[in-house]
Amino acid sequence: MTAVEPIKVGAFGLDDRARKLLSLFFAGPCKGRFALVSQFQADVLIVDLDRPSGWNYYQTQNTINPSRPLVAISLHRDREMEVEFFIKKPMRLETVLQVLEKAAARVHGASLSSKPPERPKPPSPQSVASKSRLEERKEAPEEYQFLQLLRRRPKADLAQIKAVAELFYDPAQCIQGHLQRTIQIARAEKQGMQISGFWGRLYIDPLEERAYSELLDSRLRPLTVMRISQREIEVIPIEPDHLQALRQGKNEAIRVITSIDALLWRLSLWSSRGRLPKGTDIESPVFLRHWPNFTRCLETPNAMRIIALWARQPASLTDTLEALHVSQAETFALFSAALAVGCAGIGRRQADSLLSPVPLEPTPQRSLLKRTLNRLFRHEEES
Amino acid sequence: MIEHTIIFTGPLRSGKTSAIASVSDIPVVSTQEVTSDLVLDLGFGITQDKSATLVMDYGCMNLGGEERIHLFATPGDERFDFMWDALTEGAIGVVILLDNSRRSPLKEMDFFLNAFGTLVEKRRAVLGINRMEEHPIPTLRTYQERAGLLEVQVPIFELDPRQPKDVRTALRALLYSQDPGLVQSPV
Ligand SMILES: Nc1nc2c(ncn2[C@@H]2O[C@H](COP(=O)(O)OP(=O)(O)OP(=O)(O)O)[C@@H](O)[C@H]2O)c(=O)[nH]1
Numbered sequence A: 001m002t003a004v005e006p007i008k009v010g011a012f013g014l015d016d017r018a019r020k021l022l023s024l025f026f027a028g029p030c031k032g033r034f035a036l037v038s039q040f041q042a043d044v045l046i047v048d049l050d051r052p053s054g055w056n057y058y059q060t061q062n063t064i065n066p067s068r069p070l071v072a073i074s075l076h077r078d079r080e081m082e083v084e085f086f087i088k089k090p091m092r093l094e095t096v097l098q099v100l101e102k103a104a105a106r107v108h109g110a111s112l113s114s115k116p117p118e119r120p121k122p123p124s125p126q127s128v129a130s131k132s133r134l135e136e137r138k139e140a141p142e143e144y145q146f147l148q149l150l151r152r153r154p155k156a157d158l159a160q161i162k163a164v165a166e167l168f169y170d171p172a173q174c175i176q177g178h179l180q181r182t183i184q185i186a187r188a189e190k191q192g193m194q195i196s197g198f199w200g201r202l203y204i205d206p207l208e209e210r211a212y213s214e215l216l217d218s219r220l221r222p223l224t225v226m227r228i229s230q231r232e233i234e235v236i237p238i239e240p241d242h243l244q245a246l247r248q249g250k251n252e253a254i255r256v257i258t259s260i261d262a263l264l265w266r267l268s269l270w271s272s273r274g275r276l277p278k279g280t281d282i283e284s285p286v287f288l289r290h291w292p293n294f295t296r297c298l299e300t301p302n303a304m305r306i307i308a309l310w311a312r313q314p315a316s317l318t319d320t321l322e323a324l325h326v327s328q329a330e331t332f333a334l335f336s337a338a339l340a341v342g343c344a345g346i347g348r349r350q351a352d353s354l355l356s357p358v359p360l361e362p363t364p365q366r367s368l369l370k371r372t373l374n375r376l377f378r379h380e381e382e383s
Numbered sequence B: 001m002i003e004h005t006i007i008f009t010g011p012l013r014s015g016k017t018s019a020i021a022s023v024s025d026i027p028v029v030s031t032q033e034v035t036s037d038l039v040l041d042l043g044f045g046i047t048q049d050k051s052a053t054l055v056m057d058y059g060c061m062n063l064g065g066e067e068r069i070h071l072f073a074t075p076g077d078e079r080f081d082f083m084w085d086a087l088t089e090g091a092i093g094v095v096i097l098l099d100n101s102r103r104s105p106l107k108e109m110d111f112f113l114n115a116f117g118t119l120v121e122k123r124r125a126v127l128g129i130n131r132m133e134e135h136p137i138p139t140l141r142t143y144q145e146r147a148g149l150l151e152v153q154v155p156i157f158e159l160d161p162r163q164p165k166d167v168r169t170a171l172r173a174l175l176y177s178q179d180p181g182l183v184q185s186p187v
């Protein structure tokens, strides 16, 4: 019998005990068909969506490495969350096996098809019974709390609570926050600043409002999903000679030159991924200081409409969603970026009577404007 | 024919003609060469007295059917200030182009925001700053702060008038500023 390389399976959000059971299961009933490895080496990745950051992690992995199949596990199948492979908790071992095979077929389809994989014997009923403790609730206080709340509240609230917790992120823990702080210092001191870490260096020149990066976007982007503490970051002034060299294009390591705002804008969008900065009150009015530089800053879906609305009158995020029928994710991502670069701010929640949303009346010219818009889009597509 | 206008303005050599060329359906011509009724009605183009004639660069965007948008570039000549009023009446909007390599582009910004004040007030104006790559100062922040001081809410973009994408972005901002409820229809 030819030895087939085991399929490497990683797991996110499983505790030690669950991992141990899973690797026993792989080695035993599965006869080495699968091996539990770290998430970085995995061909297939299991993600526990019931973890506080589970869904976020899932989406991130999906973005970073779309060719790697992800297997979502959860107590509930949330229709809002589209997943390719799903296992409902409590997990039954046959199901785990079936789903992992399907996922593996997607990744190894080409390379393994010539050698039909050795199908493991289905686990005996008694082993299923004993191993099914895998799915017993682990010590997870957040989940426990969610469940408690669920019991006290009407149906569907668990999903909501989970969604709300996953609605926010803390820019200070991301590369976004560190960059923002560096830019602040640079502008306040009118001094070029360098921010660096294990990943490389960025240079901020506040006089010319330019940012110089040693990293291509493709290298910068993965940073935005990492938690980066202040200890891992160094922020120091740039020597005058070096600043000169940067401006004259003499630093060979520089791969990308953009405006400071365009860099921060992009990093904020990626860090946000449709979430809001921690502490944002979605009922407080958002006001616009100035338009973002949309010829150089990434224009997300409906970004111009949202900005144009805020330019007219401050509007809360909830009113914005309602007035324009735009999605939460696009609105929140845009808000996060606009807040980071300082073109938008958030005011205090007003008394209801003071700031009721003014309904958006179509202008008399709407149909003309729309035809013009369509004409511009047509040309966008042709070029 | 249903006729509309968009104006491109700004100081000498600020990229007005280039911007029109970037989005026009026809090669840019001078109003002297156009015999459209609208152009004549507005008093541009051929007249007997050449010295008093306002000759402008001209292009157009066809919207399909019997409808089009005329694109005019004002001459970089302040003698004709008084003509702008006629031009701006009923215009969809104005694209103000500034050249960042000039000695005092901020003063020019004040001048043009003021000259086209009626359109600016109606959110029918957008500002494009060109040559920022070679001339990073003044920075966009300086323009934004300046506009803030003047209490005008106008989209300001870094804009290379030779790049159709940049000009289209500015035009879309012009449209959405007037009506955030606009949605593009699926083509
Ligand atoms: N490098 C660079 N060149 C530009 C830019 N914008 C315009 N130009 C060039 O500047 C020159 C003048 O541009 P035009 O489009 O003719 O400017 P204009 O405003 O129509 O000029 P007048 O009609 O003479 O007032 C052309 O050679 C353009 O190619 C820019 O952003 N960068």
Ligand SMILES: [Mg+2]
Pocket: B016, B017, B018, B057, B073
């Ligand atoms: Mg010209």
